[in-house]
Amino acid sequence: MKTNRRNLIAAGAAGLAGAVAAPAVARAQTRRWRMVTSWPKRLPGPGMSAERVAERITALSGGRVQITVHAAGEVVPAFEVLDAVGSGVVELGHTASFYWQGKAAAAAFYTTVPFGLTPGEHVAWIEAGGGQALWDELYAPFGVKPFMAGNTGVCMGGWFRREITSLDDIKGLKVRSLGLGGEIYRRLGATPQTTSPGEILAAMQSGLVDGAEFVGPGSDIALGLYRVAPNYYAPGFNKPNGTGECIISLRAWNALEADMKAIVTHACAAEASYALSEAERLNAEALAALTTQHGVKLRAFPDAVIAAARVEARDVFANLAAGSAIARKVNDSYVGFRERNTAWSRVSLKAVLDAREG
Secondary structure, eight states: OOOOHHHHHHHHHHHHHHHHHHHHHHHHOOEEEEEEESSOTTOTTHHHHHHHHHHHHHHHTTTSEEEEEEOTTTSSOGGGHHHHHHTTSSSEEEEOGGGGTTTOGGGGGGTOOTTOOOHHHHHHHHHHSSHHHHHHHHHGGGTEEEEEEEEOOSOOOEEESSOOOSGGGTTTOEEEOOHHHHHHHHHTTOEEEOOOGGGHHHHHHHTSOSEEOOSOHHHHHHHTGGGTOOEEEEOOTTOSOOEEEEEEEHHHHHTSOHHHHHHHHHHHHHHHHHHHHHHHHHHHHHHHHHHHHSOOEEEEOOHHHHHHHHHHHHHHHHHHHTSOHHHHHHHHHHHHHHHHHHHHHIIIIIHHHHHHHO
């Protein structure tokens, strides 16, 4: 066959295209992941955090990872997210760490604990105070890697059918309260219930629970709890923070390229920051709507209830720390950070708020 310049150019172009196309095809291979959550679909606050984490990972990866988000109960129940991710049934989960308190008592510290760190302090402990390394160590036996990936802010004390005027009014109540806050209620004479978020309203309507805490007004209003329990209590002594976590299967995590690990890490961090900002807006707007449009009575826990709960919290922490070596390490790190930060928080945020109020 006669060879000419045009044939050579065509052959060269075809070879170049082949050389470029092969890695391009490799780069274009798509991972299809599933994320299970502990939340009702697109619930304001944590449900939307799950959606945004998935969207960010897909966008930042240029579509190399496609994630389908499943609400609680679609693939696994709300309280089986850790097992589903750790066993490799799915690659991702969006949930709250204190749901795993029965498996690892110190997990509660990574959502919130009674009289614990505020949202800003909590982030500082995780990112700059050694909290993340201990979190990784705590979760490694379950086959997952955890990240902060949302925050509902300072939480409320909860919804109650009738007014609480003394410690005696706590006794005998069935209260939906998870984590160490549930243990505090138990010690005060109530019976804590571990109702999943999507089932709280039905449980209150049926009388299975007399009171319930979830997070703050921005999410609580979407659950409709004000319809059956008009008394809304503060402060959220049992949950002063509301970190949501994204957990990724260690098998999936270890298979990721370095840039993909950075993308997942950034997507979660971005959501942790954004969600906390959004929570401030949502909570303010929802609280106004609850009190002006829905007849909710905003109340404060009696001083005697707070004082008794504070005493019980010290004993709860001591018992938790004695449970295992890792629990002691997490407890000592968390409590030590809180103690070191207290003086600064008192002369910074607390002093500014007191001055603003006059």
